[in-house]
Amino acid sequence: MSDTLNEEEQIEQLKKWWDENGTSLLVGLVLAVGAVVGWRWYDASQARAVEEASQLYDSFVNAEGEARISLGTQIDERIPATSYQVLSLFYRAREAHDAGDVEATEALLREALAAAPDATLADLARLRLARVVQQLERSDEALTTLFEIRSSGFRTHALELKGDIHMARKERTLAHEAYREAVEALAENENRPVLEMKMHDTADAASA
Numbered sequence: 001m002s003d004t005l006n007e008e009e010q011i012e013q014l015k016k017w018w019d020e021n022g023t024s025l026l027v028g029l030v031l032a033v034g035a036v037v038g039w040r041w042y043d044a045s046q047a048r049a050v051e052e053a054s055q056l057y058d059s060f061v062n063a064e065g066e067a068r069i070s071l072g073t074q075i076d077e078r079i080p081a082t083s084y085q086v087l088s089l090f091y092r093a094r095e096a097h098d099a100g101d102v103e104a105t106e107a108l109l110r111e112a113l114a115a116a117p118d119a120t121l122a123d124l125a126r127l128r129l130a131r132v133v134q135q136l137e138r139s140d141e142a143l144t145t146l147f148e149i150r151s152s153g154f155r156t157h158a159l160e161l162k163g164d165i166h167m168a169r170k171e172r173t174l175a176h177e178a179y180r181e182a183v184e185a186l187a188e189n190e191n192r193p194v195l196e197m198k199m200h201d202t203a204d205a206a207s208a
Helices: 003-061 063-079 081-096 104-116 118-133 139-147 153-170 171-186 195-199 202-206
Strands: none
Touching: 063 081, 081 118, 081 195, 104 118, 104 195, 118 139, 118 153, 139 153, 139 195, 153 171, 153 195, 171 195, 171 202, 195 202
């Protein structure tokens, strides 16, 4: 008799526990399953998006003329603020520069700078933009743009261009200092003969 009562008491306790906790348990289980399924869907969706972006960029690179212009517009609209957009803008800027349209080149590089998703691409845009701005005879602006470059991989190139700008302004001492800093910033076993020649050719300004 006591065994039967114990079983009934256990059943009643189980029912009571379920009434109090069953709903929250089911909700938690549903949320957990949903999170796993949602993450897998998101992961697969991201993979598809990356593949589609890569294919669109490859099509852009291999296209010519009007087709490339159209694909460039599609990249701007469909995958803005991505590495693919920035690289496509670099392509378009180079084409504009080769065509002699320096103003369009500047505009495209500024767009690339604004869209850059990381510091490395942003600094590459700044380096190219500084060259173009210098061509437009805005040397102060070019120097300011170079000053904003922080990535170590572009430091020597930025300093060399800084030296070139000072040379164009007939500031040989400042040019030599920039070239010297650029040489000192070279990576181990990195050879830049032209840069070293510039440094040696302006050494007289430093001694004077």
